[in-house]
Amino acid sequence: MDLLRIAIKDLVRRQGRSLYLFIAVMIPVAILSTILLTLDNADTTLSTLASKFGFTLSVQPKNVKQERIDQVGVVLGETLDEGLIEEIREKVLMYIEDEGETLIISPRLYEKASISKAAREIPSLVAGLDFDSERKARPSWALSDGRWSDFRQDEAVAGGTFARVNGLSPDDSVVIEGRTIRVTGILENYNSSEDHMMFIGLDKARELFHKDGQVSLINVQSVALDRNQDLMKKVVEELNTGIPNIKAISPQQFTTLKFVLLKKTFRFLLAIVLATIIVSVFSIFNIVTTALYSRVREIGLLKSVGASRRQLLLIFVYEYLLVGFVAGTSGFFTGMGCTWALDKFLLKLGSSIAWNPSYLVAAVATGMLCSLSASYYPTYKLAGIKITESFRSQWEV
Amino acid sequence: MTATMERPLLELRDVAKVFRLASGEVTAVENISLSLEAGELVALVGPSGSGKTTLLNIIGSLDRPTHGDVCLQGERIDTLSEERLVRFRREKFSYIFQDARPLRMLNVLENTLLPFNFFKPRNRNGKLREEGIEIVRSLGLGHRLYHMPNQLSGGEIQRVAIARALITRPLVILADEPTANLDRENRLFVIKTFRNLTREKNLTIIFSTHDLEMAGIADRVLHLQDGALVKVEKGDCCPCPSN
Numbered sequence: 328m329d330l331l332r333i334a335i336k337d338l339v340r341r342q343g344r345s346l347y348l349f350i351a352v353m354i355p356v357a358i359l360s361t362i363l364l365t366l367d368n369a370d371t372t373l374s375t376l377a378s379k380f381g382f383t384l385s386v387q388p389k390n391v392k393q394e395r396i397d398q399v400g401v402v403l404g405e406t407l408d409e410g411l412i413e414e415i416r417e418k419v420l421m422y423i424e425d426e427g428e429t430l431i432i433s434p435r436l437y438e439k440a441s442i443s444k445a446a447r448e449i450p451s452l453v454a455g456l457d458f459d460s461e462r463k464a465r466p467s468w469a470l471s472d473g474r475w476s477d478f479r480q481d482e483a484v485a486g487g488t489f490a491r492v493n494g495l496s497p498d499d500s501v502v503i504e505g506r507t508i509r510v511t512g513i514l515e516n517y518n519s520s521e522d523h524m525m526f527i528g529l530d531k532a533r534e535l536f537h538k539d540g541q542v543s544l545i546n547v548q549s550v551a552l553d554r555n556q557d558l559m560k561k562v563v564e565e566l567n568t569g570i571p572n573i574k575a576i577s578p579q580q581f582t583t584l585k586f587v588l589l590k591k592t593f594r595f596l597l598a599i600v601l602a603t604i605i606v607s608v609f610s611i612f613n614i615v616t617t618a619l620y621s622r623v624r625e626i627g628l629l630k631s632v633g634a635s636r637r638q639l640l641l642i643f644v645y646e647y648l649l650v651g652f653v654a655g656t657s658g659f660f661t662g663m664g665c666t667w668a669l670d671k672f673l674l675k676l677g678s679s680i681a682w683n684p685s686y687l688v689a690a691v692a693t694g695m696l697c698s699l700s701a702s703y704y705p706t707y708k709l710a711g712i713k714i715t716e717s718f719r720s721q722w723e724v
Numbered sequence: 725m726t727a728t729m730e731r732p733l734l735e736l737r738d739v740a741k742v743f744r745l746a747s748g749e750v751t752a753v754e755n756i757s758l759s760l761e762a763g764e765l766v767a768l769v770g771p772s773g774s775g776k777t778t779l780l781n782i783i784g785s786l787d788r789p790t791h792g793d794v795c796l797q798g799e800r801i802d803t804l805s806e807e808r809l810v811r812f813r814r815e816k817f818s819y820i821f822q823d824a825r826p827l828r829m830l831n832v833l834e835n836t837l838l839p840f841n842f843f844k845p846r847n848r849n850g851k852l853r854e855e856g857i858e859i860v861r862s863l864g865l866g867h868r869l870y871h872m873p874n875q876l877s878g879g880e881i882q883r884v885a886i887a888r889a890l891i892t893r894p895l896v897i898l899a900d901e902p903t904a905n906l907d908r909e910n911r912l913f914v915i916k917t918f919r920n921l922t923r924e925k926n927l928t929i930i931f932s933t934h935d936l937e938m939a940g941i942a943d944r945v946l947h948l949q950d951g952a953l954v955k956v957e958k959g960d961c962c963p964c965p966s967n
Contacts, residue, residue: 340829628827629838631813633842
């Protein structure tokens, strides 16, 4: 038997007090874990949202009137010359180092059109796009049904909502501007404007709508800019001032703002957690002090059989570290449960709780630190008691 | 002709202990000088407050005298640093207290072997457990080896304390009123065990008691009054009680 085993046996024997201590440590750890995991959850949700916007920034004609912007935020009518694509690439590359394949520029052409399906006219929004660059920029894009189209052929993919509302399914044929187009796949819903569209190849759209060399929108995707909002703002400014008659905007800015606000809120919550931890440390201090004074005779006995102050201290440190470890681990899993419940019944963020070992480590470390910091001083003091004094003590439980 | 002076095992020279309290100074032990030999059983008797426990604490290096010297095997122990005292006590002394409840989370054998959680004795590799079992058995607790303290009677608990004191093979055992809470049968068992240990193992045992009958079994009985040693009687002054 060694000191650790003495510590474990003592903890087991003093179940009541150990339980108090366990609860005092577990509660702040559970709160801390809940905050961290919910923040993580919100981060994931916002990242998903951001990816739904798809692009770092978009370039559209400068003087688009409000009525020219569709209710789902798509520019209609006004167009840009496709020659701008290279100019935009050059400007962006002035601010970011060689990004190689990660810089994606993808033009789109939007048109309102009436689509015929089985003698029924369906008012719709058609997006012509460069399918290769779109799919590179949107790896999360997925079909709920069917297959991807060959955009060089007369094939189309329908947005999820559009297909559901109009009863479209793969292999249906529709007529757009007199051309029969086969629907090959249905996009999953992303709660974005794209759920309401039909997608065909960019060249096909230009051909059908007689917009040769024109685009409605030029989307830019850059990982470097996504990561650095300040840099992105500079690029947007450079594009707006350097290229006439265009308007560069960053669709992600809104999401970023929400994210920053959320982070600030959580920082505030973390401050509250810190206060909770401090209060807990004082509670633990009280519990430990009371518990130790009931063990004065035991300390005297241990010293009388040869325990040094350091060894006694070690027994107590083991005890409190063990409690901290168990309470920290339990606190983390309680925090996971609370995060799930919070999301399910209150926040409804929808993201699944990610397993993050670093949070478990943080929770366990917090538990052990709380327990140890609160107990070390009274333990140190009491371990120094004289044997003769310990047997005179009236404290006993 | 050369005279060889044989050194006593324990020697107290002019030892005094004064407690300084808010209400003034209290002299607990007053200028006591005495020598103890190896294998001697010594009883300290006297009324409450006569200084028995304080004297035992000074002899056992649990407390330092305000004045005077305490020597064990010729070495002064009252001036040792706390760190050295811890090591010294481990090797030389064992203690049995009046309220010597064993640790409640350990069984009888674990309580007996408790000191070895804090130090490993020299030249006694292995077999400590066997030795512990042997000592416990010799004290009549062979059937209680793995029992927890709450399953033991008062007399059995005191025997566990004796077993724990013996396991380290000390030179001196100091027992502060070891029979105070026991019935006569158990009191006799404890003191007779002390008697046998001093004779068979050449141990020196010093115990304090109010019970003159038990004190009578000792080789020497030291009478204390108000901190002063007032009388020293040769042991066996009272007829040795039969069991």
